[in-house]
Amino acid sequence: MTTIHELGTQRLRDRIAAELERTRARTALLTEAVDDADLMRQHSPLMSPLVWDLAHVGNQEELWLVRDVGGHEPVRRDIDDLYDAFKQPRRDRPALPLLPPAEARAYLAAVRDKVHDLLDRVPFTDRPLVADGFAFGMIVQHEQQHDETMLATHQLRLGPPALHAPPPPEPRARVADEVLVPAGGFTMGTSTDPWALDNERPAHTVHLPAYVIDAAPVGNGRYAEFIADGGYDDPRWWSEAGWRHRTEAGLTAPLHWRRDGDGWAYRRFGRWSPVRADEPVVHVCWYEAQAYAAWAGKRLPTEAEWEKAARWDPATDRSRRYPWGDEEPTAEHANLGQRHLWPAPVGAYPAGASPLGVHQLVGDVWEWTASAFRGHPGFAAFPYREYSEVFFGDDHRVLRGGSFGTDRAACRGTFRNWDYPIRRQIFSGFRCARDARPDESPR
Template sequence: MPTTDAPDDQRLRSRIVAELTRTRDRTVALTEAVDDADLVRQHSALMSPLVWDLAHVGNQEELWLVRDVGGREPLRHDIDDLYDAFKQPRRDRPALPLLPPAEARRYVAEVRDKVHDLLEQVRFTDRPLVADGFAFGMIVQHEQQHDETMLATHQLRDGAPVLTAPPPPEPTARVADEVLVPAGPFTMGTSTDPWALDNERPAHTVELPAYVIDAAPVTNGAYRAFVADGGYDDPRWWTEAGWRHRTEAGLAAPLHWRRDGDGWAYRRFGRWSAVRDDEPVVHVGFHEARAYATWAGRRLPTEAEWEKAARFDPVTGRSRRYPWGDEDPGPEHANLGQRHLWPAPVGAYPAGASPLGVHQLIGDVWEWTSSPFRGHPGFAAFPYREYSQVFFGDDHRVLRGGSFGTDRAACRGTFRNWDYPIRRQIFSGFRCARDATEAEACG
């Protein structure tokens, strides 16, 4: 029998249903856009076949919601190992006995039916996994993260274009070159956001000296100047590891760029268009971002510097959930959720600027920081070590802010992403920072 809900629980159930439905609609759109042959094909050794991602999100939903939260018997215990991301490297997944497309679709639908049944009965107790609907929010975010991964697979696939979306809005604001962030403490991370993941927790105070950060992500035009100046051919701008990778991989420009007469063209989901100078550069790795920053006489911001620029309100001294405030992102705030299929030009989202005047911190492109991935002071793995803790260390660099392919459910001012420094297939860009001069710091 359904539970008798308090009004707050009724609202939470309604929110969970809406988020699960909205997320699944996106998954279906990404997997139905291609035929079954494309679904089972591996378009890049860096990525899974789309059909693996499809069944994987269903398997995670079964593991956490049907079995753990609901206490129900397994639907398909036999496929757990096939869809374990730690046991099955991406390059090997095409050779596995994966569920065929039709069977994968039936499986994820059956899992979702079970979830809707248990959602009517589950009680949101103080048990951490179900408090405030956390497990359901975790699954929504997990599926949205895989939706962005599948979007990246679409960007890598050959063949006729299958995805369409309107272009992002044109600029409506003039954006400064850089912004001074004053010295002092700010609150980093969160202890109160109910669906925040373990690596965003707990809230803690960080003291930073004054610094200067770009008011917008580095644009194609600025990056083209680096390319034209021989930036990819001069080891002075690269770290030893970065130069070694540049040489071994033969890097000469961002991924998906090619020469087009005297300029450059960029392939966007199967369509070629001229590189537009006022859009944030995308598909560059950490090594490229750091080389550009060195060439420009700057550096990449630390993760704490990025978050303070994004969240700190100098009037109140508090940290906001988003640069514009605490309300969820709307289409006026940021380029999120695959509404558009490439970054918006600088100045397109003035309503999303931070109190300090830093623009487009959320959406458009994931932004590389200089920081290796670590837990916040007081970090506790929850609900499993494999979400975050196993990735801590110097091998991964933190990215912040989300991209045009990131959903609002998986993006906020505290949300943390991470990847290997060589990764370029993700929707990644960057902005630069520098230490404030003494005169700047003193005002």
């Protein structure tokens, strides 16, 4: 007779198998959309050749699942150093003796065969690494993160379009300009989500004064007003470091924008189209976001302010997993998973709004916050320091919420991303916040 425990274990095995298959299908789509020469080419010194990412996800799967969890002999020990992201800077990877595409695909298949065998027999309770399938979830999220990185590489590549997707939905709701978040405490982070990564842990209470946050990400129209008002030419709006970077890098508009008559055009995945005013601005760095916020008389939200707006439910005083609740994202909730190839206009996802009426907190664009990347109080590195801890400090700024290229497996209300403040090849945007005035009340 099958026990309840056995049924639960089989459901977990089935879920993991489905997530592995779904993720690998996306990897295949991204790497089969171009020919072998394109796979081997470096499209930007900021990015790896696509074939490096392809073999790297297989190598990580081998290291953690085949060797560590399974205790098996290596499939290819000789390539470990080639695909070590810390040993091999991105700019140098094209010169490495990388596996050619056919060999890389064969390697991934060999690793995956061993993982399927392992999945059929591994217990999920004998040590923290495998409890609730964590190691498998970590590998799914790692591959999905590299899939988003490969999608960003596709955005940088020149030549005819290689990726295709339908446009995102049109607006379905009117969205307010701002939302007041009342003062008080809320639970930030998580201690219970089984696949949450170490930097999301542990759950802890954060008390915040009242503040006001934009009800939607900043749109192209408003950002174009900042440009037209001389925002890129006026050092008043920029920090000292930001102005120095703006000057040295020659920034004049978001990445992939160019003048189009009296307006702007935006190149997305090989196609030029007019900039649409109500779409969230994308491909701006932290310094640009900070300068816009200053010009608008606001500031960037802290990471805690972003998360409270995204998760806190005033009716229950609890933090949800997502803005809309605890259920997994669907196509009605958010623009995720490469379903579309650019941000959706403001108001396109009313079902994904938070209880306070804040929209599009998940998907569309990663949102820069004011916060440097640090561990939560009580942070403990797991299962290795190089996932999060080595990046802590003032060099990296936190982004939240995910983009149209982020998969649902690597996106939840506690998920944290981080990058250098000069980066804008990523799918990054922002929303603004400000301190609440004493006379302000909810609208």
